[in-house]
Amino acid sequence: MNTTATRLLLPALALGSALLLPLTAQAHRGWILPAATTLSSEDAWVTFDGAISNDIFHTDYAPLRLNNLEVAGPNGEAITVHNAHTGKYRSTFDLNLTERGTYRISAVNTGIFASWEENGERKRWRGSAEEFANAVPRRAKKLEVTEFSRRLETYVTAGAPDKSVFVTEGTGLTLAPDTHPNDLFAGETARFRFLIDGKPAAGASVEVIPGGMRYRNHQDLETLTTDEDGYLSIQWPGAGMYWIGASYDDDQASRRGARRHASYSGTFEVLPD
């Protein structure tokens, strides 16, 4: 099966709760895991797993829905995804890297979350900005509105890394790395920058977790905070696959009185030196 990202669109109902989980269930984490991040052959292929799970990179909860999957190639063009499949616990797909450079793989979700009181009962609603006006009573009691954006990403490079896929005008929380994410080595420090709707994301909370947590007794989770310009430095304790989850909140939503919540989850490979 050859499908483009746009052809992967499923009915809007398939915007399953799994994709929106971090608003409610912190233990579940979403990720897209490449089988390799650094490729040397012409015409290389990479296979990916996508899931929402308790243990990082262990498929134990729900598959990542592929309806919002987008792949950007080194020239910024949309890249065709091959062999897309969604199973019980994970989705899989393949990419053919025909050009040299860095590819960005993203699953992005945006929408509005609202809660209010009606007849003494707490009501909750989640949906798109377009549906909001009809679905949520404007003058509801104790109305709380959050504009959310959720982004899962990973990156792979054929040949030499380039940064053309790291755009600064993205929506939600985006990565604008100083250190290229496909050039990470144990013992070195990576400098990353996070942007919120294209502007420096100050004070974003960032979790760094090495993969393989199932085989150790502690999460080994490190929590960092971005500085006023959205920067942070990560010192890799060792080689391996890492999951990084960033979370940002403020009251600067486009809708008056609403909160803005954005999250970013990325998969990064750190190689031995």
Added chain:
Amino acid sequence: MRFPILIGLSMLLPVSSLAAELTVSVEVPRLNVAEYHRPYVALWLEHADTGEITSLSVWYDLNLRNREGEKWLKDMRQWWRRDGRSLTFPVDSVSSATRPVGHHTLTFVPGESPLNALPDGDYRLLVEAAREVGGREVLTLPFTWPVSAAHTVEAQGEHELGAVSLTVAP
């Protein structure tokens, strides 16, 4: 009779300065493993001050169809990062086939490809080996260029490489 000999000696002098060279000996060790593949090996120089990288030799499987051998070049991770990923393969005078178990001697002459110019300074010769269904190992041999008298630097691998030596001659 003396006169022609003197001429002969003076004629030889420029020739001997042209004999400046780096001789590298790399041992591909015999390994007692169930599935043996010849290692991919990269040799390169790093200039301590300028950081300039010069790839000297890359041994990989050149004979696979559709250049499939290039798929594993990235496994020589440090070399891939330093230089490999910016090159287009095969690279003239650098790419060559994998080599069998044994000692292999390579000679590099300043002014000639792939060494070309060898600016003065402190250098590191790096030898990195990676083997399919095997491991990876990097050895570092420091030297300073130019030298007044020939001398040899040695390193001993533990897994994927055996004895490696570099002889620098003025």
